Amino acid sequence: MPVPRVRFAPSPTGYFHVGSGRTALYNWLFARRNGGVFILRIEDTDTERNREEWVDGIVEALAWLGLEPDEGPYRQSERAARYQSAIDTLWDAGYLYACDCTQEAVRTRRMMGATPGYDGFCRDRGLPREGNALRFRTPAEGETQVHDLIRGTVTFRNNTMEDFVVARSNGQPLFVLANIVDDRDMKITHVIRGEELLPSAPKAILIWRALDAAAKGGAGPGGAGPGEAGPGGATPLPVWAHLPILVNEDREKLSKRRDPVAVEMYRDQGYLPEALRNYLALLGWSPPGGAEKVPVGVLVDNFALEDVNHSPAFFDVKKLSHMNGEYIRDLSVDEFVDRVRPWVDPVTRRAAGGWVPESVGPPPWPPERFDAAVFLRLAPLVQERVATLAEVPGLVDFVFLRDPVMDAASWEKAIGSDPGAAALLDAAFRAYEEVRWSADALREATVTVGEQAGRKLAKAQAPIRVAVTGRTVGPPLFESLEVLGREEVLRRLMAALRRARTG
């Protein structure tokens, strides 16, 4: 078996889609598993929709996910001569014809007649090539089979395929053509891509064979025999593998417009690349043994296209989040501190790849108030409480802000609606003035304060927590108090007491 060569071929028309991530991952897994080559090819033939920044986005997202290409990025925009040459070849051999039908004209005729798709109106008009769109003359008879590793053999009757356009009237090649020329040139052995491309596979095969036949001696469409491209200089067809699409909760294909699909967004939200990669691997495939949280090496060792599922998979952010939480908890504290830096440290927040979580903004505290040593003490406490890194600032902000952000509902629940809250705050204030300043001692003191007020600790700590942190929920209270320091805790208790008494 020759060295497998696979390619991931996105077009740079927007943020990096999680579905693209899954496709890239499966290509990468296949290449790694089989000692193959993973190629990145940017399909930027649509100059109106492509933007250079999105190319950078693709490269960065792949690097972030740990899916760096072995070759590339190649760019279709730099290979125009290859496509022109292929178009010349096909035109000279009679596979193509020029068409000047407008979209409206095609649509009108389709509505009036029974022919689905393009009706071949220009087939025999002998229009000049220059200035016209070029259509491929599809065979009127026979069938084209797509050999798919996941779905088996899919058969398309040739007479159900319309004469599709391969080049625009301005001479630019279209996806179907450029894609095939590249796959041939780059000796691609396995085309692993989304299921939505399955209907274009028979067209690809038609072009592929036409190119073979023309190269062999310009047999022309009439002389193009059926069967596989065989020996005699023909380029062997690749094997296809069409992955199930990713869908939203309405079971529709994930859309950039409606659904949260940008990998960059998940990165900014604090999903770890290894977690996202692991989750994506599970969408359409599962490693043996039933384990779900699996190191990438195990993924590689077990991956097989034959085992990929056939049906669409729902991208479940809840499950992703759970898995992300597991990955976060697996980190050592030092690793956790390092990786959460982009979300908490206003000064050194640029991450290893050079990015910052722009979409979630900088930490809410001023740079000079962030204290790495203080954060380190809180880190193990927050590490086990978050599912994403972007949640971390909300758990520690009370330490780094001058005053806690007072959540109105929390205040009402723990202080405003609690007649005994003021007295308890007062008692805590006096106890905390004296107590040895450690989490254990603070806890004991608070238990005592609670007992004197006839409260269990759970009820006693609530007003204190809100007074000091601004919320009813957060990291363990007594460690938080210890870190904040006596002076600051007393100041906040006093402020809350004042507010509670004045209403």
Added chain:
RNA sequence: GGCCCCAUCGUCUAGAGGCCUAGGACACCACCCUCUCAAGGUGGAGACACGGGUUCGAACCCCGUUGGGGCUGCCA
């Protein structure tokens, strides 16, 4: 409309004719743990779309129905 794909708990899946009284995970519910919230632990509820075949035997094979989806652009 045409072509094509798909069909196991709400979701992701295990299951390749007897190991299935259908397993796991997320979500959900209850309980335990507990200073809040999480995490963790224990338990619970929850599925083979339907109808025909084939077979001694079908979630697994075949056919049909129904349902869902994709494509149907001078986008990719």
